[in-house]
Amino acid sequence: MVSNWRQKTIRSLTPALCHLCRLALAPTEQHYFCHACLAQFPLMPRCKTCGLITTKPVDMCGRCLKKPPIWHSLTCIGDYHYPLSQLTHQFKYQRAFWLAPPLVQLLAEHIVEPAPVIAAVPLHWRRYLWRGFNQSDLLAQQLSQKIGCEYWPSLFHRIRATPHQQGLSRRQRLTNLQGVFNLTSLPYPVDHIAIIDDVVTTGSTVKQLCRLLLDVGVQRVDIYCLCRTPEPSDS
Numbered sequence: 718m719v720s721n722w723r724q725k726t727i728r729s730l731t732p733a734l735c736h737l738c739r740l741a742l743a744p745t746e747q748h749y750f751c752h753a754c755l756a757q758f759p760l761m762p763r764c765k766t767c768g769l770i771t772t773k774p775v776d777m778c779g780r781c782l783k784k785p786p787i788w789h790s791l792t793c794i795g796d797y798h799y800p801l802s803q804l805t806h807q808f809k810y811q812r813a814f815w816l817a818p819p820l821v822q823l824l825a826e827h828i829v830e831p832a833p834v835i836a837a838v839p840l841h842w843r844r845y846l847w848r849g850f851n852q853s854d855l856l857a858q859q860l861s862q863k864i865g866c867e868y869w870p871s872l873f874h875r876i877r878a879t880p881h882q883q884g885l886s887r888r889q890r891l892t893n894l895q896g897v898f899n900l901t902s903l904p905y906p907v908d909h910i911a912i913i914d915d916v917v918t919t920g921s922t923v924k925q926l927c928r929l930l931l932d933v934g935v936q937r938v939d940i941y942c943l944c945r946t947p948e949p950s951d952s
Contacts, residue, residue, distance in 0.1 A: 736819045737800055749819030757800050758823060768793050768917070768945040786920060787927045788912075789937045793945035794823045797916060805943050809852045809915055820943055821859040831864040832911035832939050836872040838922055839898065857913045860941065866911075873926055874899050900929040911939040918946040 733742045735751040742751055750758075764771050764778035768791035771778050777785070795801050804820060807813040837853040845851055854870060861868035877897050910930055912923050917940060927938045 736816065737804070749822060754800070758795060761795065763793075763945075765790050767791055768940070768942075769947060770796065787924050787931070787938070788920075788940050791917065791920075791940040791942070791945065792824070792827050792829075793917070793942045794820070794827065795944065797944040797946040801944055805915055812849065814850070814855065817855045817859050821856060821863055824856075824941060824943060825860060825863045828864055828941065831866050832909045832937075834867045834869055834907050834910045835861050835941070836869050836910060836912050836926075838912065838914040838926065839873045839875040841875040841877070852915050853913055856915065856943070860913060869904060872901055872903070873929070874901065898925050898929060900933065903933065903935075906934070908936040909939070910935050910937075911941050913941040915942060916944045916946060917942045919948050 734740065735742055735754050736749045737754040737757065738751060740751060742748075746752060748755060761770050762772065762774045763769060764775050764781060766777045766781040766789070767786055769778065769780070797805070804816055808816040808820060835857045837851065837857040839853075840848070840851045857868050857870070860866075875897055876899055912926050912930075914923060917923060920940075923940050930938050
């Protein structure tokens, strides 16, 4: 965290730079990215329910009509492609904490109906000690301030360590997460909660958390994420 403080201090004493191309921002640019780099984050038509790309914006795509996901809606910045993939990787694995505000600003611009409460996907304590932070927790803190909602930081707990989901098939991901999470009591009854994660692929992780919320009477669960990646083949 000391390095994070040092990076933020240095940035506060230097001219504002675009977080992608590193060129100086014009005084009229009120974003973390310059106008040219913002074009690298195109607004693609998506299904509001699953978050996958469609030919035109729809509330539910054919896939969701056939088999609706457990959550109500999924909002993301884009797919896991450059430059979003690079920024997400730097933020998550290279401890680029200062990327949380610009990524959250991009995400907030896509959220139409903010949930009154946000919860983050938890890390097991061993992985937290190894990584030094929970990227979803940082995103939730920043996003709650940005969209004016409440953040419940200890709503979920990860009670069992598991292998990384990355690289596993859909079937393996589902098996890998059985019995991994538990839910603390809600501070007060609420009907609408959003869960935030960095990347959603099969949705195996957030599905487990959604079930815990629905089981205690939450009526609507939304998913917020930086990247929505199409599911890999079930092999």
